[in-house]
Amino acid sequence: MTSNDHGDTLAQQVADAADNGTPLCIRGRGSKDFLGRTPKGDVLDLSAHSGIINYEPTELVLTARAGTPLAELEAALSESGQMMPFEPPHFGDASTIGGTIAAGLSGPRRPWAGSARDLILGMRLINGQGENMRFGGEVIKNVAGYDVSRLATGSYGTLGVVLDVSMKVLPLPEAEVSLRLDHTEVDGFNAVEQAFRAGLPVSGAAHDGEQLRVRLSGTKLAVDAGIRHLGGEQDDDPTTFWHALRDHRLPLFTDDGPALWRLSLPPLPDTPDLPGKRLADWGGQQHWLRTDASPEQVFGEAERLGGHATCFRGGDREGDVFQPLSPGVRRLHERVKTAFDPKGILNPGRLYAGI
Amino acid sequence: MASVYRTEDCQFTVDRDALIRRLGEALQGDNLLVDDEAMRPYECDGLSGYRQMPQVVAIPETVEEVRQVLRTCSEMNVPVVARGSGTSLSAGALPHPQGVLLSLARFNQILDIDHDRRIATLQPGVRNLAISEAAAPYGLYYAPDPSSQIACSIGGNVAENAGGVHCLKYGLTVHNVLEVTMITMDGEQVTIGSEALDSPGFDLLAAITGSEGMLGVIVEIKVKLLPNPPTKDVLLAAFNDVETAGNAVAGIIAAGIIPGGLEMMDGPAIQAAEDFVHAGYPTEAAAILICELDGSADDVEAQREHVCRLLEEFGSEDIRVAQNDDEKARFWAGRKAAFPAVGRISPDYYCIDGTIPRRQLAYVLQEMQKLSDDYGLRVVNVFHAGDGNLHPLVLYDGNVPGEFERTEELGGKILELCIAVGGTVTGEHGVGMEKINQMCVQFQTPDLNQFRALKNAFDPQGLLNPGKAIPTLNRCAEFGAMHVHHGELPHPDIPRF
Numbered sequence: 122m123t124s125n126d127h128g129d130t131l132a133q134q135v136a137d138a139a140d141n142g143t144p145l146c147i148r149g150r151g152s153k154d155f156l157g158r159t160p161k162g163d164v165l166d167l168s169a170h171s172g173i174i175n176y177e178p179t180e181l182v183l184t185a186r187a188g189t190p191l192a193e194l195e196a197a198l199s200e201s202g203q204m205m206p207f208e209p210p211h212f213g214d215a216s217t218i219g220g221t222i223a224a225g226l227s228g229p230r231r232p233w234a235g236s237a238r239d240l241i242l243g244m245r246l247i248n249g250q251g252e253n254m255r256f257g258g259e260v261i262k263n264v265a266g267y268d269v270s271r272l273a274t275g276s277y278g279t280l281g282v283v284l285d286v287s288m289k290v291l292p293l294p295e296a297e298v299s300l301r302l303d304h305t306e307v308d309g310f311n312a313v314e315q316a317f318r319a320g321l322p323v324s325g326a327a328h329d330g331e332q333l334r335v336r337l338s339g340t341k342l343a344v345d346a347g348i349r350h351l352g353g354e355q356d357d358d359p360t361t362f363w364h365a366l367r368d369h370r371l372p373l374f375t376d377d378g379p380a381l382w383r384l385s386l387p388p389l390p391d392t393p394d395l396p397g398k399r400l401a402d403w404g405g406q407q408h409w410l411r412t413d414a415s416p417e418q419v420f421g422e423a424e425r426l427g428g429h430a431t432c433f434r435g436g437d438r439e440g441d442v443f444q445p446l447s448p449g450v451r452r453l454h455e456r457v458k459t460a461f462d463p464k465g466i467l468n469p470g471r472l473y474a475g476i
Numbered sequence: 477m478a479s480v481y482r483t484e485d486c487q488f489t490v491d492r493d494a495l496i497r498r499l500g501e502a503l504q505g506d507n508l509l510v511d512d513e514a515m516r517p518y519e520c521d522g523l524s525g526y527r528q529m530p531q532v533v534a535i536p537e538t539v540e541e542v543r544q545v546l547r548t549c550s551e552m553n554v555p556v557v558a559r560g561s562g563t564s565l566s567a568g569a570l571p572h573p574q575g576v577l578l579s580l581a582r583f584n585q586i587l588d589i590d591h592d593r594r595i596a597t598l599q600p601g602v603r604n605l606a607i608s609e610a611a612a613p614y615g616l617y618y619a620p621d622p623s624s625q626i627a628c629s630i631g632g633n634v635a636e637n638a639g640g641v642h643c644l645k646y647g648l649t650v651h652n653v654l655e656v657t658m659i660t661m662d663g664e665q666v667t668i669g670s671e672a673l674d675s676p677g678f679d680l681l682a683a684i685t686g687s688e689g690m691l692g693v694i695v696e697i698k699v700k701l702l703p704n705p706p707t708k709d710v711l712l713a714a715f716n717d718v719e720t721a722g723n724a725v726a727g728i729i730a731a732g733i734i735p736g737g738l739e740m741m742d743g744p745a746i747q748a749a750e751d752f753v754h755a756g757y758p759t760e761a762a763a764i765l766i767c768e769l770d771g772s773a774d775d776v777e778a779q780r781e782h783v784c785r786l787l788e789e790f791g792s793e794d795i796r797v798a799q800n801d802d803e804k805a806r807f808w809a810g811r812k813a814a815f816p817a818v819g820r821i822s823p824d825y826y827c828i829d830g831t832i833p834r835r836q837l838a839y840v841l842q843e844m845q846k847l848s849d850d851y852g853l854r855v856v857n858v859f860h861a862g863d864g865n866l867h868p869l870v871l872y873d874g875n876v877p878g879e880f881e882r883t884e885e886l887g888g889k890i891l892e893l894c895i896a897v898g899g900t901v902t903g904e905h906g907v908g909m910e911k912i913n914q915m916c917v918q919f920q921t922p923d924l925n926q927f928r929a930l931k932n933a934f935d936p937q938g939l940l941n942p943g944k945a946i947p948t949l950n951r952c953a954e955f956g957a958m959h960v961h962h963g964e965l966p967h968p969d970i971p972r973f
């Protein structure tokens with residue numbers, strides 16, 4: 122193997138930490154240190170464990186080491202006219218694929234193209250005992266054994282250290298356009314749903330409180346049909362707004378102010394009733410909110426609406442930042458955590474206190 | 477017939493009379509079967525080469541009854557095997573000799589079709605096709621469509637992470653399920669997932685999907701519905717050899733087209749299907765591809781032209797575009813009826829489910845032919861070509877002594893071939909009892925230990941579907957001793973007996 126494969130060394134580091142009971146803080150490049158509860162423990166650095174291991178465009182599959190920067194993957198993919206359909210957010214230039222998968226983050230295309238977990242096919246993972254394991258694979262259909270790769274996606278490194286990931290990739294759309302329309306939030310998202318039902322290639326739908334933004338991606342013919350169907354004004358560059366939304370570079374995200382919350386909700390018609398500035402993405406199923414409301418208030422509103430909330434940036438990083446779990450689900454979390462990390466050394470408390 | 481269960485998986489002590497008494501209290505009227513005659517229909521699933529009678533069959537009608545059955549079995553340390561429609565092709569629903577077979581067949585109600593929000597709420601025994609039928613008046617459907625869809629249940633689909641001919645574009649069950657309510661072995665009810673697009677914490681929904689009834693009993697499911705595509709085109713292309721057909725599949729995908737369905741059948745499969753359903757297939761062809769394109773009318777037209785051009789470039793001399801709904805249905809009919817069609821040309825057939833990287837198709841076909849010659853057993857091929865999922869059907873006669881055993885052995889060799897080229901032993905049918913030995917080849921000791929630890933997290937007593945899906949290290953040691961792979965023993969770290 123090339124010198125970029127540090128799997129064995131990393132596994133040894135984890136095994137040693139398990140022996141000594143030393144907590145580890147797993148780190149890609151730390152671009153998402155702000156995310157989750159406050160990181161604690163000795164740093165386990167994945168940045169050197171990097172590089173694309175296998176990429177076969179006709180198989181629609183790419184395998185890369187966890188420390189590979191997203192930018193490097195995107196460059197390799199776009200050379201072959203392909204992309205990661207879940208449109209991972211970039212928080213800084215060096216965001217790694219491991220950190221992205223561990224945080225389970227997906228961008229604006231998610232409702233129509235699938236999430237990070239949807240596109241994961243396989244994973245090499247080090248558990249809390251320093252054992253190097255492999256689950257899933259590089260084929261699109263695979264039901265051998267429990268789906269540990271997807272279970273570990275979005276677990277913030279609390280179940281294992283991700284070494285390599287295999288994921289499904291898709292062709293880049295032939296054409297793309299970004300539209301602005303003067304619709305209210307609910308009417309606008311309903312119009313997008315109607316367009317989707319008519320077979321039009323919706324790949325983004327957001328509302329900033331003033332305007333509806335719609336992105337269409339597909340064949341030239343399909344995108345043109347979408348423009349005729351929806352109307353509105355076209356952005357000069359179809360990527361500007363959506364990348365700024367994806368990477369949190371819009372003023373709602375960058376302005377000073379109270380904590381940034383994310384609410385993930387069932388389909389319309391309900392929208393959150395909370396004070397503060399709000400931007401709706403994912404056709405109304407993901408909301409970004411800057412609010413002074415207490416965590417109890419935000420979690421309560423998310424629960425009332427049948428979804429969940431995360432305190433994304435700011436706020437109290439020692440308290441709950443992820444929606445508290447029901448007692449039954451919490452019990453399963455504790456047991457699953459123990460099954461992977463019996464000594465509790467992997468990112469302890471990053472997700473929930475005690476997990 | 478000797479039990480296919482290993483002794484180590486049958487170490488329970490069951491007081492059958494006490495069990496019948498306690499379950500009789502938990503269940504109403506005729507919801508408990510105890511006579512051999514009544515239980516006989518439950519002794520096997522779709523893989524009828526494996527048969528086993530349970531102690532009793534419980535057919536609860538309410539969630540409360542399910543809880544009572546599980547709680548009772550937990551207290552009495554009795555194994556439980558859940559069963560939906562019993563169409564599993566991996567003996568996943570095969571009863572345990574010391575256990576209760578728990579049928580979910582009476583949970584057959586569609587609880588809600590929320591057409592505005594495109595969400596269906598279902599009991600686990602609802603048939604897959606019934607969901608799409610109920611959604612049809614609203615222009616909606618449920619995407620994963622196993623060929624068994626008229627019979628198989630949504631609960632069984634979740635437990636197996638079932639696929640279908642439209643998976644390439646619309647995903648497997650795991651991509652279409654939003655929420656599952658299940659009862660754990662200790663009788664607790666938990667709801668996992670939600671109507672939102674993700675959930676806080678671990679993705680337990682992914683762990684449960686495809687868990688083969690080993691983590692909990694599913695009692696309610698919410699799935700996502702999709703709008704019917706406004707236009708669908710179905711193409712059929714004939715090829716003079718299977719290899720060029722395989723190249724055409726890779727070529728279509730390399731050109732950036734993701735068809736709604738992309739299926740392949742080889743010569744013998746074409747012949748059998750044609751004799752059965754008279755679909756008008758070109759019976760002299762060595763292989764056909766069936767390609768469905770969907771989307772808006774303009775889009776489909778453009779894609780159709782592009783695909784036809786590619787098929788021609790890749791060497792098809794006979795490309796047909798279905799001209800009307802009748803013809804579309806006919807093109808599909810032969811494919812969807814491929815298994816029963818093969819059932820007519822052979823007393824028995826054995827369906828294999830390996831998945832391989834598409835580029836290995838030609839090589840795997842050649843090697844399978846060699847194996848078929850070596851074993852003197854015919855193999856007929858039907859594939860979900862777009863996603864590399866093979867369904868070689870081995871033809872055999874169960875009445876010829878030893879032929880099923882030889883068939884099984886050939887099947888095992890084919891699966892190991894799939895692993896060797898970077899694939900997997902099962903793309904959609906599950907491991908069950910059938911492929912459990914090959915799990916020892918595909919996974920290493922730490923992986924298997926991790927699976928077992930995860931299972932323990934949900935079911936610490938090990939009562940749900942014991943002896944299936946995840947092999948014990950003892951089993952792997954014995955299998956490995958009989959079966960040296962590439963000159964090296966798998967699991968060298970396990971003591972051998």
Ligand SMILES: Cc1cc2nc3c(=O)[nH]c(=O)nc-3n(C[C@H](O)[C@H](O)[C@H](O)COP(=O)(O)OP(=O)(O)OC[C@H]3O[C@@H](n4cnc5c(N)ncnc54)[C@H](O)[C@@H]3O)c2cc1C
Nearest residue numbers: 147149150151152153187213215216217219220223278283
């Ligand atoms: C010198 C320097 C200057 C920088 N300047 C900036 C700057 O100006 N602006 C800026 O935004 N960023 C800056 N960065 C940060 C850099 O951009 C980030 O390091 C990078 O974006 C990658 O972080 P990450 O995405 O890998 O996720 P991380 O934040 O490392 O990880 C996210 C979550 O996933 C877990 N995790 C990560 N990898 C794994 C894995 N393999 N397995 C299991 N769990 C895992 C983590 O524990 C954490 O819970 C700088 C970094 C350096 C070294």
Ligand SMILES: Cc1cc2nc3c(=O)[nH]c(=O)nc-3n(C[C@H](O)[C@H](O)[C@H](O)COP(=O)(O)OP(=O)(O)OC[C@H]3O[C@@H](n4cnc5c(N)ncnc54)[C@H](O)[C@@H]3O)c2cc1C
Nearest residue numbers: 560561562563564568622623629631632635638639689694
């Ligand atoms: C002709 C034919 C064609 C087929 N084609 C396909 C195909 O194209 N794609 C495909 O994926 N499969 C296919 N199959 C296989 C089979 O139909 C699927 O695996 C299906 O999902 C099984 O559903 P079932 O209701 O019959 O489950 P069963 O066979 O009853 O059970 C299957 C497994 O699920 C578990 N289970 C069932 N219900 C529950 C529940 N409520 N809670 C917990 N566990 C439960 C059982 O314990 C068992 O392990 C085919 C089978 C046949 C016979």
